[in-house]
Amino acid sequence: MHFAKVKGILSSSNGMNLYRGCSHGCIYCDSRSKCYHMEHDFEDIEIKENAIELLEHTLKRKRSKCMLGMGAMTDPYIPLENEIGNVRKALSLAYQYGFGITLITKSNRVLRDLDLLKAINNETKCVVQMTLTTADEDLCKKIEPNVCTTKERVAALKKLHEEGIPTVIWLCPILPFINDTEENIRELLEYCIEAKVYGVINFGMGLTLREGNREYFYSQLDRLFPHMKEKYIQAYGMQYQISSPKNRELMQLFHQLCEANGIVHDNKKIFKYLNKFENKNNIQLSLFD
Numbered sequence: 001m002h003f004a005k006v007k008g009i010l011s012s013s014n015g016m017n018l019y020r021g022c023s024h025g026c027i028y029c030d031s032r033s034k035c036y037h038m039e040h041d042f043e044d045i046e047i048k049e050n051a052i053e054l055l056e057h058t059l060k061r062k063r064s065k066c067m068l069g070m071g072a073m074t075d076p077y078i079p080l081e082n083e084i085g086n087v088r089k090a091l092s093l094a095y096q097y098g099f100g101i102t103l104i105t106k107s108n109r110v111l112r113d114l115d116l117l118k119a120i121n122n123e124t125k126c127v128v129q130m131t132l133t134t135a136d137e138d139l140c141k142k143i144e145p146n147v148c149t150t151k152e153r154v155a156a157l158k159k160l161h162e163e164g165i166p167t168v169i170w171l172c173p174i175l176p177f178i179n180d181t182e183e184n185i186r187e188l189l190e191y192c193i194e195a196k197v198y199g200v201i202n203f204g205m206g207l208t209l210r211e212g213n214r215e216y217f218y219s220q221l222d223r224l225f226p227h228m229k230e231k232y233i234q235a236y237g238m239q240y241q242i243s244s245p246k247n248r249e250l251m252q253l254f255h256q257l258c259e260a261n262g263i264v265h266d267n268k269k270i271f272k273y274l275n276k277f278e279n280k281n282n283i284q285l286s287l288f289d
Contacts, residue, residue, distance in 0.1 A: 071104035135187035157195035173207035197266030
C-alpha cells in the first residue's frame with residue numbers, strides 16, 4: 001500500500017473511491033484496464049490520505065442532499081479497510097450531514113458497519129449492492145479468490161434484509177464457457193429470491209475485455225482453465241464486448257424468473273431508484289392538521 005493526496009473526492013455524479021486498486025484478485029476485473037490510468041500496481045493499493053477531510057469539506061458545502069456512491073472502481077471493503085477505516089468514517093459523515101448512501105461490494109465485511117447503514121437508512125436511504133457471479137463455491141474461489149464466497153455474500157444479503165436495508169444484485173460478469181449455464185443463472189436467482197433483493201442489474205451474459213484487463217484475464221485463464229484462452233481468442237479475437245453464445249436464452253430466463261418473483265430487472269428503473277434521495281423525516285403537515 002501507499003499514500004497519496006488527492007484534489008477532490010466526489011465525482012460529478014457524487015461517487016467516491018476511497019482507495020485505488022484492490023486485493024480481491026477477481027480474474028475479470030475491468031478496473032485493471034489501462035484506460036483508467038492507474039500509475040501503480042493494481043495490488044499496491046493507494047490510500048487517499050486526505051479523502052475524509054475533503055469529503056467533510058464537500059458535504060458541508062453542498063446545497064442539497066443526495067445519494068452518495070461508493071465502490072464503482074474499487075470495492076470499499078477490501079481487507080485494508082479493517083486497518084484504515086476510511087469507509088466507516090465516510091459513512092459516519094454521510095449520516096452526520098444527512099446524505100444517503102449506496103455502495104457496491106463483494107464482501108460480507110459490509111456487516112461490520114450495519115449500525116451506520118441502519119442509521120442512514122432510518123433517516124434517508126441506504127442501499128447495498130452486491131456482485132454475484134457463480135453459485136459454484138469452488139469456481140467462486142478460483143475466479144474471486146480473495147473475497148468471501150457466494151454463500152457468504154448471500155448470508156450477508158439476508159442479514160441486511162432482516163435489518164431493513166434494501167439490496168441490489170449485479171449479476172455479472174457471466175464468463176463464456178465457464179459460468180454461462182442455465183443451472184448457474186437459476187441458482188443465483190434463487191439466492192436473490194431467498195434474500196428478497198429489490199432488483200438485479202444485468203447488461204447481458206458476458207464480460208468486457210480491454211487493454212490491461214484482457215492480458216491479466218488471459219494469464220489467469222492459462223493458470224486456471226487450460227486451453228480456455230485459445231478458445232476465447234478464436235471466438236472473440238480482440239473484441240471489447242464479449243457475449244456468451246447462450247446470451248439470448250439466458251437473458252430470457254433471467255427476465256422470466258425475475259418477473260415471476262417480483263424482482264425489478266429493468267436497469268434504468270434500478271438506477272433511478274439508487275439515485276433517488278429520500279428524506280424520511282421531512283413530513284410536511286397541513287396548516288389545518
